[in-house]
Amino acid sequence: MEKNVLVTGGAGYIGSHACKTLAAAGYAPVSFDSLVYGHEWAAKWGPLEVGDIGDAKRLRAVMRKYKPVAVMHFAAYAYVGESVEDPAKYYHNNVTGTLTLLDAMRAEGIDKLVFSSTCATYGEPLHIPMREDHPQVPINPYGWTKLMIERAMQDYAMAYRLRGVALRYFNAAGADVDAETGEDHNPETHLIPLVLQAAAGHRRDITIFGNDYDTPDGTCVRDYIHVTDLADAHVKALDYLGHHEGFNAFNLGNGNGFSVKEVISTAEQVVGKHIQQRIAPRRPGDPPCLVGDARRAHEVLGWQPQYADLETILRTAWEWEKSHHR
Secondary structure, three states: OOEEEEEEOOOOHHHHHHHHHHHHOOEEEEEEEOOOOOOHHHOOOOOEEEOOOOOHHHHHHHHHHHOOOEEEEOOOOOOHHHHHHOHHHHHHHHHHHHHHHHHHHHHOOOOEEEEEEEHHHOOOOOOOOEOOOOOOOOOOHHHHHHHHHHHHHHHHHHHHOOEEEEEEEOEEEOOOOOOOOOOOOOOOOOHHHHHHHHHOOOOOOEEEEOOOOOOOOOOOEEOEEEHHHHHHHHHHHHHHHOOOOOEEEEEEOOOOOEEHHHHHHHHHHHHOOOOOEEEEOOOOOOOOEEOEOOHHHHHHHOOOOOOOOHHHHHHHHHHHHHHHOO
16 A cells, blocks of 8 residues: 655755655655745656645645645745744744644644754754754744744644654755756755856855854854755654654754865865855854754664765765756
């Protein structure tokens, strides 16, 4: 019997990689996506149902049609700066929309949820690397919306027997190794695709926001995790929910950080050319260093990143950049 999994945001960057990994693991992914940021071409591994997570009637109709055994929830607005400028948009979609999803699941008897959370729930790091028991004090509305859903999942687990896993990831990067899907945001705000767009001549240069941080080379340090490794962790979390009740949260990261300058210099090696850069003032709310401790995911979920080195992450992203933006 086919095991359908409803993937909200399945036509997006991480969601589409998760669909491919689900299909390879013997599940049948069903993408539910508004296509506000997702792409119809990205839903290659199962049916695409167009809809909004705030539309309870549409959600329940799709759930009744496919009878999924679980939900993977990626559908969210995720621009930190925009969340500061327009918090209402974020609270309505990320919080109210997800509560609508949770209630539709309850109504249709679906008790397993793997939630796309974020290290932004931690806020400013008190120690590096950051463990799951690090205090959660977000510094922007985006982070707060994700933390509110983690809290709701804990309460729904206690009251309604929801089985839930929240995966707090650090910086998703790279692209499918077969270049079947990859990163395509508009606007694009992530460092690696911006660097590669500059390398490809699609933009004049790459902006480095601040070179006076207390880091080895003065630029921000981040923990980059390959998107296929992220997708693999979601499938392992789904398998885990088959045998465990309640709520749990896991960090997903590589446990080491790379500075902005290191990313640019590694990208130059991968593409074989100099990438023009310019220095700009720091952005408000950018911590000097964000690195995650993912040992719990290794020990409990049996998850191990397969594409952990920066060169591999950049090479897959570059292959995608060349094939997708001809």
